[in-house]
Amino acid sequence: MRPTLRQMQYIVAIADTGKFGDAAKLVNVSQPSLSAQIAEMEAALGVVLVERSRQGAMLTRAGEEFVRRARIILKEVEDLKAVAKFGREDLNGRLRLGILPTVGPYLLPHVVRDLHARFPALRLSVREERTIDLDEHLQSGEFDTIISTPDDHQNIGHEPLFTEHLYICAAPEDPLSQEKGPVALFDLKGRSLLTLGQGHKLNSIIQQIADASGAVVSSEYEGTSLDAIRLMAEMGAGVAILPSLYALSEARRDKTLYARPIAHELAQRSISLIWRDTSPLAASLRTLAAPLAKAAAGILAQEGRRLGTSAS
Structure with missing residues (x-):
């Protein structure tokens, strides 16, 4: 018996979640059904792919290699389906x-x-x-x-x-909000810059701006959205760095928004x-x-x- 695509999806889900129950939810089947399919596949292949314990599910060495190859196969299948749908x-x-x-x-x-x-x-x-x-x-x-x-x-x-430029947004009473036109990097020296959570590319750009300007990236607050860091900046918690697509869209909607572009090649993406x-x-x-x-x-x-x- 050869592993089915569905069985490959099941074991990839286990690899991604680390638990049979969570994997079953991810692929929209019952946990007993998923467990039975994995056991059936292991029996047919004559190898243990998943080590089961009270703490969860951990791939064996054979399971890790199986999942690596299964991901490749599943991706190719998705591409094959796409060929059939699109000219x-x-x-x-x-x-x-x-x-x-x-x-x-x-x-x-x-x-x-x-x-x-x-x-x-x-x-x-x-x-x-x-x-x-x-x-x-x-x-x-x-x-x-x-x-x-x-x-x-x-x-x-x-x-x-x-390609969009980056803007700063600060509290209305902040000196940065009292001037017009572009902001130079030295204007940000010593300032606390607000960022999103980890995993966002924007954070690494903001870190580069901080390093080049002598600013610091705030360790006290990480926003969950651009709206959140803008709000915190307007409350005086730091200086928000906003992409121009967001800033321009919000300026059209909210006429109270005041932001200034950063005049440096680092401040773009x-x-x-x-x-x-x-x-x-x-x-x-x-x-x-x-x-x-x-x-x-x-x-x-x-x-x-x-x-x-x-x-x-």
């Missing part, structure tokens, strides 16, 4: 998109109507994740494509979408539509990139007109 440049069916939480809410609402008009048969399934998780789930085949920073992913193809370099969807995804880039350009065209001066 060279047609976009139809379900496309699984992963996107940075610092980009998704500020880009996608501006492009949904255009995407629907251009690709009426396309159904996007979207999930926001940290950079580190986007990379893992793209390579495992859980995502067909992601919107992220291309320098943080390997073995990929990508289409550039936009490039965003691309990214896919595995083995993906059969490359031509289709390049077609998808065009409306995404157009929507971003429309937002970023406001740069210099709405921020760097009073937002009112």
